[in-house]
Amino acid sequence: MNSPFAVITGSTRGLGQALASAFWLKGFSLCMIGRDRIALNDAEASLPRRTGQEVVLTLADLSMPQSVQSACQQIQTILPEVAVLINNAAVQGPIGASWSNDFDAWQAAIQVDLLAPVALCRAVVPGMVSHGRGSIINVSGGGATAPRANFSAYATAKAGLVRFSETLAQETQPYGLKVNCIAPGAMKTAMLREVLSTGAEHAGQREFAIATKVFDEGGAQMDRVAQLALFLASSASDGITGKLISAVWDDWEHWPEHLQELTGSDAYTLRRIAGRDRGFNWGDK
Numbered sequence: 001m002n003s004p005f006a007v008i009t010g011s012t013r014g015l016g017q018a019l020a021s022a023f024w025l026k027g028f029s030l031c032m033i034g035r036d037r038i039a040l041n042d043a044e045a046s047l048p049r050r051t052g053q054e055v056v057l058t059l060a061d062l063s064m065p066q067s068v069q070s071a072c073q074q075i076q077t078i079l080p081e082v083a084v085l086i087n088n089a090a091v092q093g094p095i096g097a098s099w100s101n102d103f104d105a106w107q108a109a110i111q112v113d114l115l116a117p118v119a120l121c122r123a124v125v126p127g128m129v130s131h132g133r134g135s136i137i138n139v140s141g142g143g144a145t146a147p148r149a150n151f152s153a154y155a156t157a158k159a160g161l162v163r164f165s166e167t168l169a170q171e172t173q174p175y176g177l178k179v180n181c182i183a184p185g186a187m188k189t190a191m192l193r194e195v196l197s198t199g200a201e202h203a204g205q206r207e208f209a210i211a212t213k214v215f216d217e218g219g220a221q222m223d224r225v226a227q228l229a230l231f232l233a234s235s236a237s238d239g240i241t242g243k244l245i246s247a248v249w250d251d252w253e254h255w256p257e258h259l260q261e262l263t264g265s266d267a268y269t270l271r272r273i274a275g276r277d278r279g280f281n282w283g284d285k
Helices: 014-025 037-045 065-078 103-131 152-175 190-198 205-217 222-233 252-263
Strands: 005-009 029-034 055-059 082-087 134-139 177-183 244-246
Touching: 005 014, 005 103, 014 029, 014 222, 029 037, 037 055, 055 065, 065 103, 082 103, 082 222, 103 134, 103 152, 103 177, 134 152, 134 222, 152 177, 177 222, 190 205, 222 252
Parallel strands: 005 029, 005 082, 029 055, 082 134, 134 177, 177 244
Antiparallel strands: none
16 A cells, blocks of 8 residues: 655755655655656656655646646546645745836746645645545745745735635644644745845845855755654644744744643734734724
8 A cells, every 4th residue: 555645846856855855755655746847757766766655746837727727636636645735836926126026927926826835725625634634834935924025926925825824724623634834944945046146136135145145154954844844744743733833943843742832822823913012002992
């Protein structure tokens, strides 16, 4: 009997490939989603041979709704059980002041970074519900928790993805599912290199400086992100859902020791900050 599947988007390079490798070595079968057939074949070939596991390659361009729909249908038709969905694939979108962005490119970023992950979640949830288990992991990023000037499409999509994940977590918790987001930190990726190639004039001095530092000194470790994803996919994280977790800064390994406190709190979520939360005595009734 083959092992249950982990579905991973953007699994042919960077973080996605690191996630695919980690889940493969942990014993999962893989459904690797990417838009380049040659890259998918190469990614599959890089995996060591293992008994009882299989790889399904799904060619899909997440910027095209029809292609996303076809990928969803393939997942529902072919895969016997999806244990884990990781929405990792993303695009930077247009860089620069929001009013000067090409609006078609802006909308395309929303499609890839928000609408495609939502569609894939919708595709796997019914099967997870029928099995009474499953873990959805949505990769967040810069801009989800604070304004990110000159990256409005990316930031808007990621903030929306986190709030969708929180909502889906509440809807699916009674069925035994977990839905969480990971903030991986700044890493040496092709997306971050776009910031350098665009330059400080459009990206802004702060973003350009961060990207430069990461490429000069090294950024967040992909292995650390993969460890967090494996934790969220395992029974060790049961009860943890609806959270936005930093792979770098949060002590998530010890969260199960504080599960009651964690689940009863809005910590590690997106919430409005009222004046009273900052000690203002003039802003609230």
